Amino acid sequence: MSGIMMTAYKIAVLCNNRIAIPALQALAAQGRLCALGVPEANTDVIDFGLIITEKSGIQLSILKKEILSDQLDELIAKTDAQFVFTMTFPWKIPGDILNKHESKFYNFHYGLLPEMRGADPIFESIRSGAKETGITVHLIENKIDRGPIILKKILPLSINMTHGVLCTNLSWLGANLLSELLILLKNNPVGTQQNENNARYFSKPAASDVCISWQKQDAKAIEALSRACNPWNKGAYTQWNGWNIRVVESTVINETSPQSEIPGTILSLDENNGLIVKCYNETQLRLDIIYIDEGFMSGHKLFAFGLKKGSRFVNLNLKMN
Structure with missing residues (x-):
């Protein structure tokens, strides 16, 4: 057995999302997890944390943003954690803590750096039609997503x-890379500097980002947007007659639309063909599953609510209330 496997590094994890759960379970099973920190408002992750910590005696810290520095200082002092991993942690680690505990804090960024900086690279990777994504583990510095890359x-x-x-695929990838990461941290905790020439930053998705623009987006782009919004936003928004409708699942139709139809127009609405809508650049999209306040349902069932062939969805350009 290698020296790294025999050395039970103590790892504290700060997290705010289910994506961290497989890694937490792996670290706990290896006897490496010494503390778990979760923001006070996230009751779901706190409940899961209680299950892990009660069985193992691991410290669970309910974190508050206004006293984060003191809490992190105390957590490290009590547990003697060699490293602190952040996994979807929503708050910036205070500079005084980073200075005091140099080369101790590392972030699991669920996207590729430096090309996909920002709060939700998973959304942006799917929406943009990227061919690949991944996990980038980097040293945390004062500037968000800019520290040297470890793995x-x-x-x-x-x-x-x-x-x-x-999210599920990345969560398991995060658990599977832990052994390699610990070896790298032992041998080269400095990492490799990011190439700023390749850097791009994407803000957290706003309301306008999850709205469909039939006259500006082709069928392929809208289909990708619907997947990027599923399930966290229950789909991508459109409207008809002031009624909010979300596209959860859709399929690009390889047919040419009549030139006379305006994008957003319903070309078909029946059980056999489904709900087919004309999109930008003479493309067509079948809305397979939609979400409304009445529930999730097949797209063609909107016929029961008054939609029909020739009806037109609103071209949403602005942020919704």
């Missing part, structure tokens, strides 16, 4: 991945 793992993106499916 980068690539994950191919298939055309049918939803936001939820990709």
